[in-house]
Amino acid sequence: MAITTVQEVMTKHVVCMQVETALDKAAATMRDQGIGDVVVVDGDRVVGLVTDRDIVVRAVADGREPTNTTLGSVVSRDLVAVRPDDTAQEAALLMRDRAVRRVLVLDEEDGLVGILSIGDLAVEIDPESVLGGISEAAPNT
Numbered sequence: 717m718a719i720t721t722v723q724e725v726m727t728k729h730v731v732c733m734q735v736e737t738a739l740d741k742a743a744a745t746m747r748d749q750g751i752g753d754v755v756v757v758d759g760d761r762v763v764g765l766v767t768d769r770d771i772v773v774r775a776v777a778d779g780r781e782p783t784n785t786t787l788g789s790v791v792s793r794d795l796v797a798v799r800p801d802d803t804a805q806e807a808a809l810l811m812r813d814r815a816v817r818r819v820l821v822l823d824e825e826d827g828l829v830g831i832l833s834i835g836d837l838a839v840e841i842d843p844e845s846v847l848g849g850i851s852e853a854a855p856n857t
Contacts, residue, residue, distance in 0.1 A: 722807050723800035725840040726821045726830035732757045735788030739771050739780075742787055753818060755828060756791045762828050764791035765818065797822045800829055808837050 732755045733742055742754050746768055753767045766787050774790040775782060797820040798807045811819060811834060821830035 720804040720840055721800065722798050722802045722804060722821055722832055723830070725804055725836045726800070726832045727836060728830045730755050730828060730831050732762075732828070733787055734758070735763060735786060735791070737787045739775055739782040739785045739787065739790070742766060743768065743771055743782065753831070754787070755820065755831070756787045758788075762795070762820065762822075762826075763788070764793040764795060765820065766791050767818075795820060797826075798832065799823070804837055804840055807832055811837075 731745060731749060731751060733745065735756055735758045737756075745754065746752060752769075753765055755762055756764045756766055770790050770792065771782070774780075775785045780789075796810065796814050796816050798810060800821055800823065807819060811817070817834045819832050820828060821832055823829050
């Protein structure tokens, strides 16, 4: 059985938004593109990740106004990243150990080249599993 690399299964189209972007704009982008996260950047530097759940739990549930709250105020700054040539198995173990559902994929110069989700891994590793089937289904937006 061939070893699968992160590069083979990662999502290459990553949406990046600046730290000063309002949450309502980020949420609309997620909805329109059928995605659950955006990479947050400050200029050209990756600073973290914001998920749809982050917007709900860290802002809306606390009564913060989505039009006046920025991505920078709710971003997860604890970056968990892998390299494109890492194996899918190594990435899965890292995700398990760090209890995260997504990791950034960075090149040797720490440039963003993709994102790897638990769904990407499920589709690759066990497409017949329930999670693999759910991950392959079209978004229900």
